[in-house]
Amino acid sequence: MIYKVRAESPQGQRAMPIETIAVIGSGLMGRGIAYASLTGGFRTILHDVAADALDRACAQIRRDLDEAIARGKLTPADAAAALKRLEPEQELGAAACDADFVIEAVPEDIALKLRTFERLDQRCGEQVVLATNTSGLSITEIAAATRRPARVVGMHFFNPVPKMKLVEVVRALDTSADTVGITVDVARRMGKETVIVKESAGFITSRINAMIGNEAFLMLQEGVATPEDIDKALKLGLNHPMGPFELVDLVGLDTRLAVLEFLQKSLGEKYRPAPLLVQHVKAGRLGKKVGRGVYDYGERS
Ligand code: NAD
Numbered sequence: 001m002i003y004k005v006r007a008e009s010p011q012g013q014r015a016m017p018i019e020t021i022a023v024i025g026s027g028l029m030g031r032g033i034a035y036a037s038l039t040g041g042f043r044t045i046l047h048d049v050a051a052d053a054l055d056r057a058c059a060q061i062r063r064d065l066d067e068a069i070a071r072g073k074l075t076p077a078d079a080a081a082a083l084k085r086l087e088p089e090q091e092l093g094a095a096a097c098d099a100d101f102v103i104e105a106v107p108e109d110i111a112l113k114l115r116t117f118e119r120l121d122q123r124c125g126e127q128v129v130l131a132t133n134t135s136g137l138s139i140t141e142i143a144a145a146t147r148r149p150a151r152v153v154g155m156h157f158f159n160p161v162p163k164m165k166l167v168e169v170v171r172a173l174d175t176s177a178d179t180v181g182i183t184v185d186v187a188r189r190m191g192k193e194t195v196i197v198k199e200s201a202g203f204i205t206s207r208i209n210a211m212i213g214n215e216a217f218l219m220l221q222e223g224v225a226t227p228e229d230i231d232k233a234l235k236l237g238l239n240h241p242m243g244p245f246e247l248v249d250l251v252g253l254d255t256r257l258a259v260l261e262f263l264q265k266s267l268g269e270k271y272r273p274a275p276l277l278v279q280h281v282k283a284g285r286l287g288k289k290v291g292r293g294v295y296d297y298g299e300r301s
Pocket of ligand 1 (some may be wrong): 024025026027028029030048049050053105107112116133134135136155156159216245
């Protein structure tokens, strides 16, 4: 059972089950988070400012549920029950006031996140946990836009959310242990595994992944091996599911470069992007999305 803590009795706080999750932003991540919330049994209010984004998100959630049925992961009855718990909502106030727990997934823009958290803070019950799915913005700064910094936490999901098992639960400066505990329980109920991380650039996963990807570019630049053999070595020798070049082509070389620049600025020279990566980005070889990255895909995909 998941608990939120009622505001009205500071000494003898009363535990109440978390039943309703509001997901703010229904793009790539928000709709995946809403899917996990629905299949985890939560009533899920999905909010977006754009009506067409909300429509697309609901359609994708339906497709994901159908796929889960086809793969034997959900029964048709469970999928239908999950869909019934979905409530698209274009008004932030209406989405927030009913929520026991909020997960924000609006674009990675600090001014937008600060504004969103300020508004959520005004509209949500005062003990409601406000989680952000930010990849790299300061959760401490986002928390400071509210009157409840102890109740603000990072919840870093991975794309595609329905298939990826991990959530990094990120502790900002003032995040309380209670908030971390509630967040871990919510994630588990969504069927996810969690790790707890102190707020720091790249958390665990992006920091290590960017380092491996950068090292692969440095090796390619030095002529140590071909991209195919570097990928093969990591897959067959280290059991990585994808090679670093296959992965960076999927993620986007521009995105990887931005992550490395951010890590370099935050953590130091160790993360300086490999010159060959910078060259690829300058050449417009951004990965699969443009048909060419480290590998050539022939046409746009
Ligand atoms: P996205 O652009 O696909 O979706 C963002 C959605 O937010 C859009 O539907 C947009 O209409 C909506 N939106 C914009 N302004 C809004 C507002 N004021 N209120 C409500 N909705 C608003 O972005 P995304 O890839 O889903 O990323 C969302 C967050 O998740 C970012 O912080 C990103 O860094 C983080 N993240 C992304 C990934 C990834 O792989 N894409 C992985 C982990 C974390």
